[in-house]
Amino acid sequence: MEVAGHRRRWSKEAVVGTLLLLVCMFNAALLNDAGPRTCPNEDYLTEDGICCNKCHQGYKFVENCRGVGLRTTCTPCPDGQYTDQMNFSPNCRRCRRCKTSNREVEESPCRKNQNTICRCEDGYYNFKIDSETFECRKCTQCRPDEKEKQICTPEKNTRCECLENFYKVKNKCEPCRKCIAECKHFCASPTQKNVPDGREVINAIAGCVVGILILFALGILITFKVTKKCTENHLNPSSEPSGVSPDSCEHVLICEELSENPSLKAVPQSPLREQEQPNLPDCVPLEINIPELIYTVLDLVHVQQVKQLVRSLGVKDIEIEQAELDHRLCREAHYQMLRVWAESGSHAGGGVRGGMLHRPLLQDLLDKLRDMHLGRAAEELETKYGIQ
Template sequence: MEGAWIRRSSPEKAHVRIFLLFMCMFIPTNASTQETLMPQCPQGDYLNEERGICCNKCSPGFKLLKKCSNEGHRSTCKKCPEGQYADQINYAPNCRSCRRCKASNNEFEELPCKSHQNAICHCMNGFYRLDIDTETYECRSCSQCRPDERVNSTCTPTSNTICVCKEGYYRINSQCEPCEKCTTECKRHCPSLPSLNTKAAEPSNSFFINVLAGVGAVAVVMFLVVALITFKVTEHFTQRRVDHPVSQQSDVSPDSCEKVLIFSEESSQTSSAVTHSPTSDQEVSNLPDCIPLEINTSDLIYTVLDLVPVLQVKQLVRSLGVNDMEIEQAELDYRPSREARYQMLRVWAERGSRSGGGRGGMLHRPLLEELLDKLRKMHLGQAAEELETKYDIQCFWSTCQEE
């Protein structure tokens, strides 16, 4: 009897299990169907998810106080309080704070703040607006042209004064130099050439230039070969050849100074395996005087901090490749201070030093070129010019000048 009862109840339990399984499958399907049935609100309305209905947004100058509760009803909006504004249609519970124009920032209020419009500030006369980012700007003093410059474009509320060299002057880096000899910029000092048969003379000039270029290339190759031999032969042979580099030294052109510097660095590694002799010191002393010197890294960083506004230091170091984690670490170690900003630039300089940009606390040419380029892209051309003037960048670029 007991076995028969079990056999009779088993089909009933199976039916219950099937019914429960069907219900579990139906419930999520019904929920997803309800989600798909949520209304798509027209432009200018927003969805009240609690009610599943569309409500109208508040007009500019108002904030949302209460959502609509039924279809066809309107949201309850409230006007922004004094000192706040909302310049777009919205369903935000709060308005935004008005901008304050400060005389201490060299700006004045052109239009006051209203419930539907933020205050509009303009820079005072003699100042122009420099945007730092989409929300931040500075009113900076308009630049004055130097005695050897003239105004090309006057200072406006949105742009600085643009100065160009006066007639009879030409610009070298940041300085206007007077025209005193025949150059590309000073053609009035060049002798006039006959206008006739100009095209006929071009082939001969081209041939002459090609010959000079070929002779110069051969001379450079011969100089490198002779110099390499002097480091590999015996002390006696080096003593016999020591006077030749001196005579060749006087023929080194300004454009070859950087090649001589590169060669001297490579040859010093080769000569480390050769027995030291008195002639090696003499060869080093015979290098041209126009080899570029490196710049003390600490001195440069403090100079940059004096020239670049505090608010733009982070933007500068980010453009130089310093990441936000390194910036935050500098501020954490030294707190927001001049020393923290110094450490941010120090990270960039030391990273460049490890990749070949400088040695022993000295900054070499590639890093300084990068720094000047970033300053100009940030509209800090005046700071770049000050650096070029202080460190005599014209000589630093290995552009040797006749004394």
Template sequence: MAGFGSRRTWKKQDTACTLLFLSIFILTSGSEPLEKQSCRLGDYLTQSGICCTKCSPGFKLEKDCSSHNERTMCAPCPRGQYTDQQNFTPNCRRCKDCGEHEEEVSTCDGKRNRVCRCKPGFYKDVIDSATYQCFQCKTCRSGERQTEKCSSDHNTVCECEHDYYRVKKKCLPCRNCTDSCKHHCPSQVTRPRDVENHIPKIALIGTGVLVMLLMTVAFVTYKATKVYTKLKLASSSPQPEASEETTKIVICNEESCYHDCNAVPQSTASGKGQPSLPDCIPLEIKISDLIYTVLDLVPVPRIKQLVRSLGVTDIEIERAEVDYHTCKEAHYQMLRVWAEGVRGSRGGVLHWPLMQQLLDKLKDMYLEEAIDKLKTKYGIV
């Protein structure tokens, strides 16, 4: 029995030794890969677990080293390729080619890529960190001035000239600045707030004075025409001699109508005084002739703007468009509504204040050429 007990003791000891040996083996075998995975700076770990040196810039990997004491086999990059860092890649990178609107700054020499820039007259438009395009530099247009020249990195910078403001990518002159554009016009003097508050009252008073003046002119014109007609009828039958004062009054009234009248009293051939008539004849402008002239001078897209400024309502404009099939006929009717409106018609002849109103509205629309041609045609000074 004693022998049997000793055998059991030996078996237990053998089992304990075996377990101890296995534990040491596992710990030892597990620590070896950790040591192999750590290489010094400038080396890389191969698939076989060996640390090899990296290839220098301008070279590529040809063959891994076979032991720790050997160097990696590297080969120079072919022409037209490069590597700009230490590496262990088997392929070099392809050199960049300059585009159509680019010029070369530095060549590709195996260690660095080719460097390009936009040609003069072109600028770089960046797409992302590695991509860009070259676009042609813009030129400042009318009403603009250049604040920054175009370079290879940015486009030309333009801004509106002094007393100009931008509307839909165009610079327009600041003429009679409104509230929407006056902050673009540095030359405009800022008016005090109390003055601005009185502007509507002043405008209302000015409108009233203008209406009174027009009514006065119309009344004087009516009286002058009436007196002129009476004198003309009286000239066909013997009448008492008219005084110079009466004749001068008639002439001055005519002067307020259309043209300057420099008429002086004239004596009759018989020596017996008859009332002398003015040397000038009031300017007669036929409405139909004027309308066709305006339609030829004013651009078609701006006819509605003109008739609205002359006081033709939107209802009358729409009625003309419905009643007439062509644009020209409709536009003719719109202008006719204006010309034959209140105090407009006088036997088919346009009233002078309406002619002046037409010239003023054309001036507000900057149609100077149309104004000049109308003045030339009708002899308006």
């Protein structure tokens, strides 16, 4: 009986001990299997249950650390990529490109540890669509009845507010004309209901005055330009340049017989006298107005060839320079150069005599024109003045 009871107690103790052993082994297994569940902020937990350090900004992950106290293998981001946070990612992020189509300009270039920073160009502001996307929109211009409360910046749009004595109604500024709640500061007294708006009258008068002044100034300017244009385009060939009196009556006589008979003199003929005496003797020489001849030459010879022509006719450089100094307009200066040539003939004895010009002087002009390959101009002069 005692042996049986002893065996029964031993069996119970063995079972309890076995259960306790199994519980302890199970708990140890759970603890070993779980490992450390958290790591410091700058570390991460590997699949092997080891806390490894993260890669710094500008670097990307290559290989886990191989044990406690060892470092993670990292490598710098390639060009055009970046990481701006501590990480254990095998990839860097691609740098952003500023979009000129969206009115963006680069404020700071992309670096290995920082993405490109773009901003809106001047006159535009950043309108955020979401945390990653924004749009550059044109800065708002305050209306005439508004004033700027805050200027436009690349980050914020313009802020406008109504001018004094105006109030906002449906996003529009209305003038204070009645003693309403928004216009109490404009009212002279609480009982006053209508306040005359003298500002509008003053603005209207000022606008009318400015408009009249502008129209007057435009009228003067247009009149001046039209007059100047007409003067340049309608120069009368018989008109004298500066320094030549319009009342002077100088004529050039071309007549070969004059050299044989100096007593012959030509009298200036008016159109009326020509009609009264249509049949002149053959010995009466042809009479030509000096300014008309000179202007005809200027019309036929290119402006860049006039100085070459007068030099070939014997006009000195000092006389050419003096003509250019005396006359601002090129045509007037060229006129004076040819006039010097015409008058020099009287001093040489073969050109102008008693107000008449011998054929040799005009013939010299025609020869010089042909020497300069201006035969057409010479033919025009011969046709105009009946030279055979």
